[in-house]
Amino acid sequence: QVLFWSTQAAPVEETQKMREDVLAGFEGGVDFQPQEVGPFITRLEAEISAGSGNIGVVGALHGDLSTYADAWVDLSDVDLSGVAVSEAFLELGKLGTDEQKYLPWMQANYVMAANKQALEYLPEGADINALTYDQLVDWAQAMAEDTGSPKFGFPAGPQGLKHRFFQGFLIPSFAGSTVTKFASDEAAAGWEVFKELWQYTNPASTNYAFMQEPLLSGDVWVAFDHIARLADAFNQRPDDFVAFPAPAGPMGRGFMPVLAGVAVPASAPDVEAAKALVQYMLQPDTQVATLLATNFYPVTDAPLPAELPASARALGPAITAMTTSADALPALLPVGLGDMGGQFNQVYTDTFERIVLGNQPIADVLAQQADTLRSVMEQANAPCWLPDAPSEGPCPVD
């Protein structure tokens, strides 16, 4: 039996499906164990430093995997026989080295979802599939003023994925950059807009982890979140909700894919069995089953079945609309940050908390956080990635 140690598919229902629908077919058996970040990291580090352990395969987001680049065995020799894996993702999986540190496992994205009631309040002339941040603000304002309570929602809770929104959506849309122009006036303007939006944002947002619940309860009518965290709303009441792309700013429609990969730690008890599992994860059937279990999309060219659950039917087109829009501005996942990934995220979270929640002057906060960001980049010695222009040495923060 191979122990599959994962940060993904942690919600108990997804876990259940992973075990029963996705992994049951693997010969030799899999013990799928999704973990919260604390135990996940602790156990992983313990096995790495003990040099032996139980974990066979690690499934995690790109950011987590890049932390332990040295611990993974090279997966170049995994026989992908005929499965076409996205080249860009494979490249990310090398973590800036020559070895295939991890293989991509599944991908997702962030989109917006709205209760159909909200559509009445859509500002004049706004197209839901080509929304701008200003229109979003107007929309939220209209809803708030008419219903008497703010109806926009945002996953700013401790388990929420807010930092991805700032890194991949807000700042790129306004500044066309994630790192370099972090403290630029354009970025400041973006924060300005977000602050305005926040006025019409349900204050309970600071408790939200998953937007599907406030959407279902009606506390929130319009929300931004990870597709896996919106899925339940669509599955429970497919007719009540619509999904649509994230809004666009002056520099374009920033968005950031989510990439999860599978890696094999050097301390794995049976590396061969682990590699077999990795290979199994990339098989077309597995990839589709994974989509059904987790709402994460395949990273391969696996053909999607006709019968998809409501969530996939609603969210898939929204993602496509976003990634293929004329003004699409993809922001890649951070590369080369290693174990500074957490602190990198924290810079964005702190900026949010200070500017929006703490009401501190935007310029000051950005200047201070820029210093922190700079030192993070320098410590990690990470060059720029998209949408920032490639750099020699650590990515500069202007």
Place this chain on the structure above:
Amino acid sequence: MPARFLPYLMLLPATIFLLVFFVYPFIQIAILAVTQDGGFSLQPITTMATHWKFNAALGWTVLLAAVVVPLQLVMALSMATIVTKLKTGRSTILYIFSIPLGLSDLAAGIVWLAIFEQSGFLNSMLAGLGVIEQPILFLGYQNIWVIFLAVVLAELWRATAIVMVILVSGMGLIPKEYYEAGEVFGANGWQRFWRITLPLLRPSLQSALILRTLAAFEVFAVVTALGGTTLPVLMGETFNWQFAMQDRNVASAYALVILGISIAATLFFLRALRVPKGATI
């Protein structure tokens, strides 16, 4: 002379146990707080102390303990007194009172979230009574004091039982002749409680307060459940640095702060509730 070594002999298992399973890993971790990249450095401590959330986290943690622990003490004392006084239904009521004992802080957070949520029971009730039209957002980030209050309530609910059970078993050991003497010499119920029960309960009070205060300094799951990161607490920051930011040095520095205030509180209780030599039962 074996008698002199006897206490040490009795402490031996606990000491060995703690040395192996606590002190050894503890030292490994504590060292991190004063090292950076393998060398001695005060950087982690500086990073922690200058972090913009540090003061808030420390302040809220201490304030929470300062509010929760005394309230809890009062409640636990009243519960324990009631339970000891009762003749009928005593075990049923003790059982009910001690139910929260079996709850994890995670579960307690969930329970109180169900109450305070925007679509939660409190709003449902208020709406049902016609007091409100729209559900009120109790736990919004602007209502930090409401969040604080909710955390206080949840902590009171969850952890009072621990204090109570310690006090109940302590009260059970106070010989009733002292109450009788108190009664005869003019002490009313309140005075007996104040002048006989409390002083004779000092060892139990001490233990209960120490344990409870330490737990209060480590409050985390309930706060996160109810207030997200709006109400920063030390333990939350520790987790954040350890797992989200993966800076174990700073996390360790935070842990040492928790340890420090815990030891200070313990010393305080040991002094304040010391039983003078000779004044034992």
Place this chain on the structure above:
Amino acid sequence: MAEIVIKNVAKRFGSFTALHSIDLTIADQEFMVLLGASGCGKTTLLRIIAGLETPSQGEVWIGGRRVDHLPPRERGIAMVFQNYAVFPHLTVFENIAFGLRMKKLPQAEVDARVNRTAELMHIEQLLRRYSGQLSGGQRQRVAVARALAMEPDVILMDEPLSNLDALLRLEMRAELKGVLANSKTTTIYVTHDQVEAMSLADRISVMNGGKIVQAASPVEVYRNPAARFVGSFIGNPPMNFLPANRSAAGQWSVAGLDVPGPAAGDALEFAIRPEDLTVAAEGFAATARVVEPLGAHTLVTAEVGGQMFRAVLDSDLKVSPGDELRLSPKADRIRWFNRETGLAAG
């Protein structure tokens, strides 16, 4: 005014009856001593008066108020507990001051009273100690001082001097009597020391098996026991009893001796106190069995008519076990009891 009236009080512990329908009135300022065998219910009676125990039936009145339902603190009493109940967490000073603090007396008054009573009890040098650092007798004196300091209307003392040496007890006894007389306190005092009982009591109540057998002045109780039990219980050593059979009108044959006695009755018991016997030519034929020197006197336990018979003789008289003696009773000290009812006859 603190007259204590106990009406028809009984106390049952489960199936065991500790007190059977007690009626007793203790006059204001009276010093009443309770005497009785171990386990006869003395403590229980005190505790009922104090309000620490609810009587199974009956009423308790103190100073004209019915107090059954009042808590102890409203009864105007103070009590010395048989097992002291000295608070372990308070110093001797604070123990004595406890009741005064409850009354919210000013500190100066508290100091004065504590020092006064502590001096009375000879524990003034122990005021800073805790009860765990005291000897048994010292602890007992703290308990007494604590009650005295209250200057209550009624003071209940349960064997308050039992753990003191004779000398100290003698002193304490005198002090107590003086203090309590001055303060116009009504006292109920349990003791097993008959000398104490005799010398302190205005009246003695003798209890037996949960009943009060006789309540009368000390001399009366000693000289005129109302029942065989009283005679057998009081006096150290107690009265001697011998069966008496009528030999003629007003003449009774007792262990071979002809003694003049009551005219009525036919099955009586002859009773005489050991100290009312002298060695003489005429008297009961006795064989000495045990000879115990008591200092000034010698206690001789002898056999008379197959029964145990005690005599307190002058210690100058040399008696050894096995000696044959003639013991003559002082005629005016002889008592007679009905052999069935145990009550005094004649």
Place this chain on the structure above:
Amino acid sequence: MAEIVIKNVAKRFGSFTALHSIDLTIADQEFMVLLGASGCGKTTLLRIIAGLETPSQGEVWIGGRRVDHLPPRERGIAMVFQNYAVFPHLTVFENIAFGLRMKKLPQAEVDARVNRTAELMHIEQLLRRYSGQLSGGQRQRVAVARALAMEPDVILMDEPLSNLDALLRLEMRAELKGVLANSKTTTIYVTHDQVEAMSLADRISVMNGGKIVQAASPVEVYRNPAARFVGSFIGNPPMNFLPANRSAAGQWSVAGLDVPGPAAGDALEFAIRPEDLTVAAEGFAATARVVEPLGAHTLVTAEVGGQMFRAVLDSDLKVSPGDELRLSPKADRIRWFNRETGLAAG
């Protein structure tokens, strides 16, 4: 063989010295009574012998073995605690059986011994009760029974009968003496009851302020006190003392009376027991102050030469406070003490 030897034992509690260098030997099977004022260190001494307290200095030997470092259970002792220490969670039966169970005696033997000692202590009907359901005296008897049932080599009793009524105490005393004599036990017995001390003791040790003042036979202690303290402490009421000044060789002037006395010394004290005084034509001029009837006798507290002076007189003699009396000492009972050292003179 359970001779107890105490060598140079002292005990300090912080700065307070409870025992000063005690030397005492108690012979095998001897019945030693400890007498002394409250707080003089009796309990402390017993606890040191039992091994419950570590002496600050000195050695304790039992049966030829040095036992200082042995735990109580290996010393072959049993002890009756001053405040009983009856286990609250066990019935009377199990309390008494406690030590026997520790010895792993067969159940039949346990039953037999418990029943025997319970009967001895008159608590056989209480065997099923818990200590909370007993009276003080009953509890005390359980404590005694528990120690007796052990049939130990050495038994230490700390005021074991203090809470019993006189009658019961008399009985218990006799039973104890019998049982302990038969079982060849060495006994140390603390009591405040001098009659008890006199009648039980092979020897009496009189303690004062943490020192042993005299250890001798009861009669010796009573008649020939080795020190003023012993005279003043033993006897109820105690000895009377009057300053004596030499009027001629072997002649001393005592409160205006000329008394023949020791040849040596110049500042002595004259001492006489109250019961060695008679009312006569010649004697100390005394004014009666307090008259207390004690039953067979009357205790008269009088003033002689400005000092308090007690006499035990026959109760037939009618004395009232204020009466003038002449009290004559029996010549052969007069004792003399050095006024400085307090030790016996002549």
Place this chain on the structure above:
Amino acid sequence: MSNPTVDVPRTVSAGGAGRFLIWASIVLLCAWVLVPIYLLMVNALSSPAQVSGFPKSGLPGFDFASLQFFAGFAGVAKALWNSILVAVLTMALSIGIGAPAGYALSRFDFPGKEVFRMLVVMTRAFPLPLLALPLAVMFIRTGLDDTALGLALVHTVLAIPFAVLITFSLFSGIPLELEEAAWTLGCNRWQAFQRVVLPLVLPGIAASAVFAFTISWNEVFAAAVLTIENRTLPAFLIQNLNVSPLHLKFAGGAAMVIPALIFIFAVRKYLFAMWGIANR
């Protein structure tokens, strides 16, 4: 003499008022404890739609789907068994190791007492999740990893301060003299402890055992890190509750609470039974 017009009933009714007050506060306190539990159960027994709906009725929907979801988890029974095993081991270890220390603290004065006390307190004061890493490394190297005993050892670290401090306070309440009496009756220290002290403090020991049990029962972090095959219940089903949908959160919470309730119900008698004896 006596004045027959004394108002006896007045004092009785005063007592009645006191009674009423006491019972009123009892009812209030019971409600305070029970209502949140009830609400948890209401949610656990409601359908997902009811759980996220508003306003809520306060009555359960008797929809067992969510609970069944947990009951249907493969391996729940084994995890439950592991949880109990670990909790019982923790109970035994922490009392076995902690009680002697508590006894020593209450009965002896010795140099180093304060140091030991601080050591005990520190165990409780230092966040366990930080210690989990070195412990896990140690366990993996020594083979204690993924065993019930290994996890129980870690839980014992958490429970020991409770065991030591609570037993310390209990022993402080037992008069030394009772023990001394037992010594003179042929007991060594251990026997005296066992036969005299233990019966008197048993309710309190039971209390600290209950603490140990519940601490272990509810501990998630170490359980998640240190067990793989031998998962305990919280590690098995609860630890991802935070990121699970609401209705499952409640059902999961209830699934953890119910066994604890049953456990406390089962031991409540030991929290109590022996009073009245201790209360001489």
